[in-house]
Amino acid sequence: MKEVEPVTYSNNPMLSIIVPTLREAPNIPILTEEISIAIGQVIPSWELIIVDDNSGDGIVGVCDKLRRDGAPLRLIVRKNETGLATAVLKGFDVARASIFVVMDADLSHPCSIIPMFYREIQNGADFVIGSRYMPGGGTDDKWTVLRFINSKIATLLAMPLISASDPMSGFFALRRSLWKRCEKLSPLGYKVGLELIVKGKPKNLQEVPIYFRTRKFGESKLSTRQQLLYIRHLIRLYTYKWHTDWRNNLTRILH
Numbered sequence: 001m002k003e004v005e006p007v008t009y010s011n012n013p014m015l016s017i018i019v020p021t022l023r024e025a026p027n028i029p030i031l032t033e034e035i036s037i038a039i040g041q042v043i044p045s046w047e048l049i050i051v052d053d054n055s056g057d058g059i060v061g062v063c064d065k066l067r068r069d070g071a072p073l074r075l076i077v078r079k080n081e082t083g084l085a086t087a088v089l090k091g092f093d094v095a096r097a098s099i100f101v102v103m104d105a106d107l108s109h110p111c112s113i114i115p116m117f118y119r120e121i122q123n124g125a126d127f128v129i130g131s132r133y134m135p136g137g138g139t140d141d142k143w144t145v146l147r148f149i150n151s152k153i154a155t156l157l158a159m160p161l162i163s164a165s166d167p168m169s170g171f172f173a174l175r176r177s178l179w180k181r182c183e184k185l186s187p188l189g190y191k192v193g194l195e196l197i198v199k200g201k202p203k204n205l206q207e208v209p210i211y212f213r214t215r216k217f218g219e220s221k222l223s224t225r226q227q228l229l230y231i232r233h234l235i236r237l238y239t240y241k242w243h244t245d246w247r248n249n250l251t252r253i254l255h
């Protein structure tokens with residue numbers, strides 16, 4: 001890691017950044033450095049929580065070295081569980097701050113946005129989405145047409161559940177209290193942000209434009225199986241929404 005502002009290790013950090021990982025070891029030093037530089041003096045105490053599913057790719061050694069160099073990093077290696085969404089929830093369980101940021105390890109999500117997320121939450125937002133699809137946002141030209149169409153269809157399917165331009169984003173921030181008030185979370189596959197919004201019902205949801213970069217190292221874990229799980233997940237969320245919100249509204253209108 002190059003020279004980075006020394007960060008105070010705190011038992012009471014102002015921000016917890018949660019990053020689920022599966023075979024991402026080469027990305028971790030760059031990610032840690034980019035976060036340190038982006039946050040700089042804006043957020044004096046923070047922690048980076050990496051939740052890895054026993055990748056066995058040297059991530060333990062990589063994280064040990066970063067910690068020795070002063071990075072406020074915690075690594076959790078899960079041996080008996082897999083899945084991006086449950087990894088994020090595991091991160092929430094051990095996080096110590098009252099504001100959480102969730103992001104990918106693969107450098108697709110611009111770290112420079114983290115202070116904006118933080119500011120939005122301090123100004124009253126309880127959930128902030130990093131949006132690729134609002135003015136000022138975008139995705140890398142290297143995205144294949146198939147991936148673009150895929151993302152657009154997945155987004156359209158989620159639209160009736162929440163009013164946001166990018167409900168599928170994996171880069172978001174939230175208050176700990178929003179997570180705490182969610183009824184039992186049953187994340188399936190990929191989209192934990194969507195479930196947090198549907199169940200946590202933010203009172204003040206904000207979006208910040210982001211530019212999504214194509215990953216440099218490693219491979220995407222987005223598989224056909226994950227996409228099928230997403231459809232099952234959507235059905236669950238539609239059922240939940242029907243029982244908690246839509247049915248009550250309909251009854252009220254009809255009476």
Ligand SMILES: Nc1nc2c(ncn2[C@@H]2O[C@H](COP(=O)(O)OP(=O)(O)O)[C@@H](O)[C@H]2O)c(=O)[nH]1
Nearest residue numbers: 020021022051053083084087104105220221222
């Ligand atoms: N812990 C854990 N992390 C995962 C899993 N699947 C994906 N990830 C991580 O979740 C983030 C997003 O995954 P990625 O493959 O980049 O998905 P994509 O951006 O949709 O192509 C990355 O940091 C991955 O390493 C998993 O099963 N367990």
Ligand SMILES: [Mg+2]
Nearest residue numbers: 104106108215
């Ligand atoms: Mg990715």
